[in-house]
Amino acid sequence: MLKIHLVGHTHDYPLCDVVRLLTGIIPRCTDGCITVETEWEATIRSEVTESEVLTALENGPETSILGQKLLRTSLDGERTVDGLPISRALKIQLYTLLSELLEKTFPWGSLTGIRPTQVARELSRPEEMTRIYGVREDKAKLAFLTRDGEDQVLMHTDPNHLHVYIGIPFCPTRCAYCSFIAQEAPNKRELLPSYVDAMLEEMDRVLPTITRKIETLYIGGGTPTVLDDELFTRFIHGVFAHEAFQHLKEVCVEAGRPDTITHRKLEVLLEVGVTRICINPQTLCDATLLRVGRKHTAADFEKAFELARSMGFTVINTDLIAGLPGESAEEFCESLSRIVELAPENITVHSLSKKRRSDLSREEIVRQEKTDLLKMEKMLSFAFETLSEAGYVPYYLYKQKDTIGGHENVGYQKDGTPCIYNVAMMSDARSVLSFGAGGMSKRVYPEGESIRVERCSCIKDPIQYIQNVQNMAEKKIAFFKEEGTEND
Numbered sequence: 001m002l003k004i005h006l007v008g009h010t011h012d013y014p015l016c017d018v019v020r021l022l023t024g025i026i027p028r029c030t031d032g033c034i035t036v037e038t039e040w041e042a043t044i045r046s047e048v049t050e051s052e053v054l055t056a057l058e059n060g061p062e063t064s065i066l067g068q069k070l071l072r073t074s075l076d077g078e079r080t081v082d083g084l085p086i087s088r089a090l091k092i093q094l095y096t097l098l099s100e101l102l103e104k105t106f107p108w109g110s111l112t113g114i115r116p117t118q119v120a121r122e123l124s125r126p127e128e129m130t131r132i133y134g135v136r137e138d139k140a141k142l143a144f145l146t147r148d149g150e151d152q153v154l155m156h157t158d159p160n161h162l163h164v165y166i167g168i169p170f171c172p173t174r175c176a177y178c179s180f181i182a183q184e185a186p187n188k189r190e191l192l193p194s195y196v197d198a199m200l201e202e203m204d205r206v207l208p209t210i211t212r213k214i215e216t217l218y219i220g221g222g223t224p225t226v227l228d229d230e231l232f233t234r235f236i237h238g239v240f241a242h243e244a245f246q247h248l249k250e251v252c253v254e255a256g257r258p259d260t261i262t263h264r265k266l267e268v269l270l271e272v273g274v275t276r277i278c279i280n281p282q283t284l285c286d287a288t289l290l291r292v293g294r295k296h297t298a299a300d301f302e303k304a305f306e307l308a309r310s311m312g313f314t315v316i317n318t319d320l321i322a323g324l325p326g327e328s329a330e331e332f333c334e335s336l337s338r339i340v341e342l343a344p345e346n347i348t349v350h351s352l353s354k355k356r357r358s359d360l361s362r363e364e365i366v367r368q369e370k371t372d373l374l375k376m377e378k379m380l381s382f383a384f385e386t387l388s389e390a391g392y393v394p395y396y397l398y399k400q401k402d403t404i405g406g407h408e409n410v411g412y413q414k415d416g417t418p419c420i421y422n423v424a425m426m427s428d429a430r431s432v433l434s435f436g437a438g439g440m441s442k443r444v445y446p447e448g449e450s451i452r453v454e455r456c457s458c459i460k461d462p463i464q465y466i467q468n469v470q471n472m473a474e475k476k477i478a479f480f481k482e483e484g485t486e487n488d
């Protein structure tokens with residue numbers, strides 16, 4: 001059992017993130033004590049006093065190379081540690097201590113948040129990121145490079161404008177690694193028309209009350225193109241009947257699964273002016289596709305890609321995932337090289353997020369992680385180098401919890417074709433209005449130099465969403481109501 005006693009502070013949340021990263025287990029926190037069920041025993045004290053922040057290993061595994069260890073840093077007059085908030089200083093200390101104890105480091109060091117580029121914005125050089133947070137040099141450089149790419153995009157968007165997301169949480173089958181709310185469409189055929197009607201009703205109610213200009217629209221999921229030709233046509237025509245969507249800077253539609261793409265669906269998108277889509281193979285290795293439950297082949301992807309290109313789609317994004325079950329580094333690299341030959345404008349490279357099992361012994365976890373980590377390193381550095389050579393630059397980056405090795409997801413673009421919505425959404429610096437089950441709307445309020453973000457969630461279950469669509473619409477109308485305006 002690993003125990004961390006919190007003394008003189010209540011920063012359990014960021015410390016739990018560090019423990020989760022290092023042990024792969026979700027910790028519990030009760031009465032000021034974080035606990036994790038490990039086969040080994042250790043007790044740590046994480047303390048804030050009047051004058052300092054300290055983290056002490058009070059007793060550790062006999063095999064520990066450390067024995068007793070104490071990290072301490074003085075608080076200054078502002079009650080910060082070298083300009084850092086106390087919570088960050090505690091995180092850095094705990095990361096340093098646990099990484100020595102468990103004999104492992106992570107490429108992003110003590111940064112467990114989803115937006116490392118935000119930290120890069122607070123610093124002036126990658127070396128500082130390495131020195132303060134223990135971020136590896138290549139990742140610190142990636143964070144700064146991507147920060148610049150994100151800033152370029154944000155510079156050309158108006159903070160007072162809105163970005164809209166429409167979500168269709170259905171897919172032809174459920175991928176083995178899926179962590180979204182997507183359901184298998186073949187089992188829900190009778191539900192799909194009602195779901196589309198509910199979303200169109202939600203838009204009919206909410207959009208006329210929105211006074212802000214809408215800059216971008218992203219139709220995602222799930223897989224929106226899982227709807228059959230007729231329903232997809234009705235849905236797209238219904239969406240684009242809205243005046244609010246007539247003067248958009250960008251529209252992107254996910255046509256994720258290549259086996260759902262038809263000539264008619266692409267034609268409908270072109271009719272309403274959509275020329276940016278995502279076709280996401282995740283891998284071009286048929287054995288992996290079968291293993292993860294995606295019922296399409298690499299040939300299906302190439303056929304769909306060529307069709308979209310020949311019909312006039314000018315910006316195509318393709319997603320790949322590094323670390324898919326049973327896939328070798330060579331298979332991943334081969335997929336990436338084949339994708340680069342097709343020359344999509346955007347390529348997004350994800351790191352597989354997987355829950356690690358808490359019943360493995362520490363030795364097993366360490367052994368398994370070492371193999372996985374080496375493989376991930378090889379895949380991600382190949383991706384960065386190959387894409388850089390082919391003229392792609394990273395333009396948005398985020399991390400998810402429980403990715404192998406705490407790695408990142410990176411969106412690359414070439415020829416100045418970044419997806420504005422992706423940056424707006426991930427930056428937390430722009431307001432997003434979401435329609436559909438499970439969508440998260442957010443509203444950004446500037447507060448002096450910084451910003452405050454408020455969120456408004458939507459029911460996740462599609463059936464309950466259909467039954468409660470009026471309530472959901474009213475909730476969003478109230479959420480986006482501007483000061484001094486009457487929405488009703």
Ligand code: SF4
Pocket residue numbers: 170171173174175177178179180182221222223256257
């Ligand atoms: S395509 Fe995406 S949303 Fe659909 S099941 Fe697979 S991972 Fe989930």
